[in-house]
Amino acid sequence: MNSGGSKSWQERLWRRAGLHKLGLRMEDYETKYLFSAHWREFRECALKAQEERRGENICERCPESTNKKAASELHLHHRTYERLAEERLEDVEILCRECHDKIHSRDGKSRARHRAPGYER
Numbered sequence: 056m057n058s059g060g061s062k063s064w065q066e067r068l069w070r071r072a073g074l075h076k077l078g079l080r081m082e083d084y085e086t087k088y089l090f091s092a093h094w095r096e097f098r099e100c101a102l103k104a105q106e107e108r109r110g111e112n113i114c115e116r117c118p119e120s121t122n123k124k125a126a127s128e129l130h131l132h133h134r135t136y137e138r139l140a141e142e143r144l145e146d147v148e149i150l151c152r153e154c155h156d157k158i159h160s161r162d163g164k165s166r167a168r169h170r171a172p173g174y175e176r
Contacts, residue, residue, distance in 0.1 A: 066136050073139025088140075097142055098131045105149055113149035130155040 071081055079087055088094060106112050112126040132150050133142070150158070 069137035071137055074134060075140075077140055080135055088106055093140060094131075097147075101131055101144055101149060102126050102129070112149065114154055115133060115148045116150055116154040128152065 057116050070084065072082060074084060074088065077088070102112050106126075112129055114129065128151065130152060131147050132155055133139075133147055135146050138146055155161075
């Protein structure tokens, strides 16, 4: 297995363990965890920290000339799930929807993830 695969596997284990501590399952991540009071508060904290540091909220991956987005249009992406539910600011990055979709191999319109043939969840 390559290092990308083992990192992905480790991230999945961390995500499962963090959700389990909260009494949630893996399938609850997008429907419950990302709508929790904790996540909303943490997201606001991350956006505020970026605004204080940079003077504005922007996508951290887009070229500066193209990434002027309202804070409500920006996503918070986990770089790691090691501390899920106890995230630190360095565990996440602020992205626009397009960059977030690219990272997760999602179709920009349907938001469905593109999976390799034979991929099983």
